[in-house]
Amino acid sequence: MEKKNNKYWMGCLRAESDKSGNVDFPGQLAEPTHLVVMVNGLIGSAQDWRFAAKQMLNKYPHDLVVHCSKRNHSTQTFGGVDVMGERLAEEVRSVIKRYSNLQKISFVGHSLGGLIARYAIGRLYEQESREELSQNSNDIGDKCTIEEPKERIAGLEPVYFITSATPHLGSRGHKQVPLFSGSHTLERLATRMSWCLGKTGKHIFLADNDDGKPPLLLRMVSDFRDLKFISALRCFKRRIAYANTSFDYLVGWSTSSIRGYNELPKLQRGPVNEKYPHIVNVEAPVTARNHEEDRSGNNSNGFKNFDMEEEMIRELTKLSWERVDVSFRGTLQRFMAHNTIQVKTKMINSAGADVIQHMIDNFEP
Structure with missing residues (x-):
């Protein structure tokens, strides 16, 4: 018999942990329907x-279970986006087994966590075949036109995919790491020294070249063999990217x-809504932007002679994204913007509470 979950309290939050130590924050109902x-x-x-988990359950206490991933922590995060993505996919499957009434699934990732989640959903993506739909239709005597195949993430309906300060385009050159102040010398040095962050460093600096394959982040903007990265991302109802406009020295x-840099908007003075001062x-979701498909710079290796950043933008923006730009300018916590946007530690990152509230107010379970 499987060991029963342990129930306890973490501050004001009721938490449950399984025998592996995974921590969930379930809502008030015994059978929540939406896994975050x-x-x-x-x-x-x-x-x-x-x-953020506490605030989300305060707003939607009846049908959520919020799972804060535990499988990739501390120095384990040096293991590579692919390794961590596989761990997360396995972890999500184990959580789903513990809640029999789940119907929907959403992901919220901070920084590298957004890339890990993008890899994991590629592994968890499922699509019911037309043959299965036809068979199911015949079984129930349905003579209507067969509906489009249903897309699922680990068997659940995908709803929200939210990232916060995530380096979707990697951190290689192009002033993607503000800490380097746009210095090409420092950017090149960082790429060469990316091994200091283990396999993860090579991935985010696009310095990996395993068996002659394109860098992992470049592969993750399309479906690659049995990993349906872009199909999985496309099937979410909403994709939302929160980004720091300044003082985030890492992303x-x-x-x-x-x-692209030429697409960054000119910002108005002050917030768009007084409720969310930062x-x-x-930007509401828009249709895919027009990109020229000329890839004449490609050679037999396919990825060495064209701008990888432009390629990632081209493919990712074929999907619609809602963009939320954040600025902590004028606050002392601006110098910790990378963690403040998440409210990593309430005592020192509290300025980001309105950003979390915005995320929650625009979340419909």
Whole structure:
């Protein structure tokens, strides 16, 4: 017989843990229907999302279970986006087994956590075949036109895919790491030294070349063999990217908002809504932008002679994204913007509480 979950309290939150130590924050109902998976970033932990998990359950206490991923923490985050994505996929499957009434699934990732989640959903993607639909239709005597195949993530309906300060385009050159102040010398040096962050460093600096394959982040903007990265991302009802416009020294505005530098908007003075004082721009989802498909610079290796950043933007923006631009300018916490946007630690990152509230107010379970 499987060991029963342990129930306990973490501050004001009721928590449940299984025998593997995974931590969930379930709502008030015994059978929640919507699973929200929160994924931490580099050298992070499940505790990083504790504030957001609490606020989300306060707003929607009846049908959510918020799972703060625990499988990739501390130095385990050096293991590579692919390795961590596989761990997360396995973890999500184990959580789903514990809640029999789940119907929907959403992901919220901070920084590297957004990339880990993008890999994991590629592994968890499922599509019911037309043959299965036809058979099911015949079984019930349905003579109507067969509906389109249903797409699922681990058997559940995908709803929200939300990232916060995630380096979607990687961190290689193009001022994607503001800490380097646009210095090409420092950017090149960082790429060469990416091995200091293990396999993860090579991935985010696009410095991996396993068996002659394109860098992992480049592969993750399309379906690659049995990993349906872009199909999985496409099947979510909404995709939302929160991005710091300044003072995030680790992840630049362009890479976290999936824009080229010439596409970054001019910001108005002050917030777009007084309720959210640090949100300075909100873009509704738009259709795919027009990109020229000329890839004449490609050679037999396919990925060496063209701009990898432009390729990632081209493919990712074939999907519609809602973009939320954040600025902590004028606050002392602006110098910790990378963690403040998540409210990693309430005592020192509290300025980001309105960003979390915005995310929750625009979340419909």
